[in-house]
Amino acid sequence: MHRSDAEVLRLLVKRLRCEDGQALVELAFVLPLVLLFLFGIIDFGLALNSYNSDTNIANIAARTVSVIGSSTSVKCNGTAETTLTAYVDCEASSTGAPTPSAVCVADISGSSPSGSYTTGDPIKVVITSTFHWFSILTGASSYIGKVVDPTSAITSSATMRMEQAPSTGSSSFLTPTCTS
Numbered sequence: 001m002h003r004s005d006a007e008v009l010r011l012l013v014k015r016l017r018c019e020d021g022q023a024l025v026e027l028a029f030v031l032p033l034v035l036l037f038l039f040g041i042i043d044f045g046l047a048l049n050s051y052n053s054d055t056n057i058a059n060i061a062a063r064t065v066s067v068i069g070s071s072t073s074v075k076c077n078g079t080a081e082t083t084l085t086a087y088v089d090c091e092a093s094s095t096g097a098p099t100p101s102a103v104c105v106a107d108i109s110g111s112s113p114s115g116s117y118t119t120g121d122p123i124k125v126v127i128t129s130t131f132h133w134f135s136i137l138t139g140a141s142s143y144i145g146k147v148v149d150p151t152s153a154i155t156s157s158a159t160m161r162m163e164q165a166p167s168t169g170s171s172s173f174l175t176p177t178c179t180s
Contacts, residue, residue, distance in 0.1 A: 039134060043133055043134055043135075046131075046135075047131050047133075047152070047154065050097075050098050050129060050131050050154055051154050051156060053092075053095065053096070053097035053098060054097065054098070054100065054127050054128075054129050054154055054155075054156035055156040055157075055158065056095065056097065057088055057091050057092050057095065057097050057100070057127055057156075058125050058126070058127045058156045058157055058158035059158040060091055061084060061087065061088050061091070061103070061105070061125045061127070061158070062105075062123060062124070062125040062158035062159065062160040063160060064084075064087065065084065065105055065123050065125060065160075065162075065173075065174060066123055066160040066161060066162050066163050066164075067163050067164055068164070068166045068173060068174070071173070072173065073173065074087050074173065076090035076091055076094065077090060077094050082173060083173060084103055084105055084125075084173055084174060085100075085103045087173075088100055088103045088127060097129075098129045098130075098131070098154075099129065100127045100128060100129045101128055101129055101130050101153070102126075102127070102128040103125070103126070103127055103128075104125070104126050104177060104178035105123065105124070105125045105126075105174055105177065105178065106123070106124055106177050106178035107121045107122070107123055107162070108121075108122050108123070108124045108159070108178075109121040109122055117162055117165055117166050117174065118162065118165055119162055119163065119164060119165045120161055120162060121161070121162045122159050122160070122161055122162075123159065123160055123161070123162050124157055124158070124159045124178065125157060125158050125159075126155060126156070126157040126178055127155070127156050127157070128153050128154065128155045128156075129153075129154050130151050130152070130153060130154070131151065131152050131153075131154050132150070132151050133150040133151065133152065134150065
């Protein structure tokens with residue numbers, strides 16, 4: 001049974017107009033954008049969590065500094081820490097916060113931060129940590145992590161009034177001084 005040229009042409013046009021597989025092609029175009037958007041939301045949430053954790057550690061450190069008095073060390077998890085940096089690192093690890101890359105403390109009562117701590121002066125503790133964007137994606141492959149590793153510095157601070165001026169023996173605990 002032979003088909004006429006008109007029938008063959010009609011079948012060919014019908015096949016060309018067929019939309020089978022169109023949804024799959026559209027999905028292939030849209031899926032990367034949707035996944036990038038989803039991972040961006042997740043990463044923003046992780047960055048916000050990191051900022052909140054750093055702020056909590058800064059508050060704990062500022063409170064500790066404001067009441068240091070004559071102490072030469074402060075206990076963290078049963079260990080006596082003799083520097084503010086060691087204390088903050090210990091608190092960060094015990095609370096699950098990211099390890100800070102920088103810690104500083106200063107008396108901000110004057111025009112510029114200083115290391116002269118007096119009762120009643122505002123004491124500011126600044127904590128900076130590094131956040132790796134898209135670590136979920138870049139951490140999966142060491143090659144991707146070497147090529148693309150966008151990072152941001154997350155800085156948090158807390159200010160409290162010095163309740164008790166530190167004695168000369170406790171000044172080593174307050175060594176890291178903010179420069180600006």
